[in-house]
Amino acid sequence: MMGDGVLYGSLDCGRPDSLLSEERVWEYPEGVGPGASPPLAIVLTQFHFLLLLADRVEAVCTLTGQVVLRDHFLEKFGPLKHMVKDSSTGQLWAYTERAVFRYHVQREARDVWRTYLDMNRFDLAKEYCRERPDCLDTVLAREADFCFRQHRYLESARCYALTQSYFEEIALKFLEARQEEALAEFLQRKLASLKPSERTQATLLTTWLTELYLSRLGALQGDPEALNLYRETRERFRAFLISPRHKEWLFASRASIHELLASHGDTEHMVYFAVIMQDYERVVAYHCQHEAYEEALAVLSRHRDPQLFYKFSPILIRHIPRQLVDAWIELGNRLDARQLIPALVNYSQGGETQQVSQAIRYMEFCVNVLGETEQAIHNYLLSLYARGQPASLLAYLEQAGASPHRVHYDLKYALRLCAEHGHHRACVHVYKVLELYEEAVDLALQVDVDLAKQCADLPEEDEELRKKLWLKIARHVVQEEEDVQTAMACLASCPLLKIEDVLPFFPDFVTIDHFKEAICSSLKAYNHHIQELQREMEEATASAQRIRRDLQELRGRYGTVEPQDKCATCDFPLLNRPFYLFLCGHMFHADCLLQAVRPGLPAYKQARLEELQRKLGAAPPPAKGSARAKEAEGGAAAGGPSREQLKADLDELVAAECVYCGELMIRSIDRPFIDPQRYEEEHLSWL
Structure with missing residues (x-):
């Protein structure tokens, strides 16, 4: 306190001349001062100081110097004596002769932001209203307006972008002031503050920003003095395009942005933006339009998109065929060769060696390296060989093999193709694969007799066809080439041909001297054949005699049955009922053997067995006496098979082999113990 007022300010120890900064003097009002009623005490708070006078307390704002409070005391409390501040609690205490008063300070800074705002101290104003959005918006709007009036447009744009002011009004202000850079700053910050759901606004802002940047770049591009500014603007534009925060919005607006770039003719940034958006199709198309085919291929090779290769290969192969085929080969089986065939067909239609060779190179890679079996690929390779490399055609056909089921090309197409281009040897090979041997021989005779x-x-199993084919060759040699020696060589090459088969082809004037050796050889062959037949007949006669002798011996074989022998199946005495005795030593009752054999017989033999049993049961028993037996036998012969014949047929069916030692036992190895049809019934019987 001074004589005429109160001096207050901020302590600043860094100043060399004075410790006070922003000092002010608050003058005493009338009636207060050394000549009247001087202040008794002064207390300082954060934004006020309180003066204790004789009858009142006055609070003065340290920011504005205005009195914000006058608190008068009644006379009954007596005159005021002193005022102090509790530094620990911040409470203020004043006392009189008769009473003590406490002042409690609450929310002292609640309106300080407004005071700072009136003082244009916006940083402090924002600090004291940070938790009050409506007040903060007011401060930002005032700060933006202040900066705009001060021509600090970029700062103004940053502040406007944080306010809730009308977007159209702010944008119009910058447009009227022709401050495109500040407008771009405002739009960019607004774009960054949008929510994911605000797609329409984002599309508008990204498009507008792009338009502003392009207009700015277009205006600066032709000015050599503004080269640095042009570069800075270009870098800002590219930073905007690659910004991760804007990536989603830029992608959603990519069609509009591409149209803007095209309308401004900014091909550099058109390609740049397409790369950022991974729109490589547009990049490749741009390079192709400007005949930068190697750059287009570089983009394709770098990103390895098969669909782009399929689309642009027809263009690139006309200009850089070798490089394109190299790229195809590098990608390997990531490309579908079938979808590249149209490009190769259009390219190779010119028929030049270079064109055909590049197409063949890729097709050979697909077939030999990738192991492609697609018929379209092999057919196209055949067509290329037929047009440009006939020697490779035959080698390919031979390598593919002679099995019609294992070749990967269309045999009929290959035959037609080879015939159209006059490749007879290749046609002969296809005929052989098709097993059309007559056609193959007919065509081969036009090329080479060998x-x-x-x-x-080739038809090794069909001797008749082989003979027919060799006759064709012999006729050709005799009638077309008139070469008797070669015709005779045909006889030596094919043992199926005889001299008499070839003689009709020779003309009448040919002398017999030409056939002397062949006729002699033929006669010797006939003589040898007759001797072979005689030897075979002698061997057959000897074999028949041995068989008769064996049969005679078999009729005399016998076995001995003892009284104690039992049936191998039922284990009862064997002699009680009719029985069978086998050479292996097994003995069975006739009915036991029948039951043992029946399950193992096929269905048709089981039916035959039942039929024989039925007929045997219906046949009359053998009559006693030779005369009546002959009559019964004669009657059976007249009406059907005799009883003895039925027994013989039954024996042949049942007793052809021992049931334990023959094939029937071997076949029963994999037969289940329980009939599958009776399994469920058998299973239930065990429960």
């Missing part, structure tokens, strides 16, 4: 001979020997 080739025809190879074809004639």
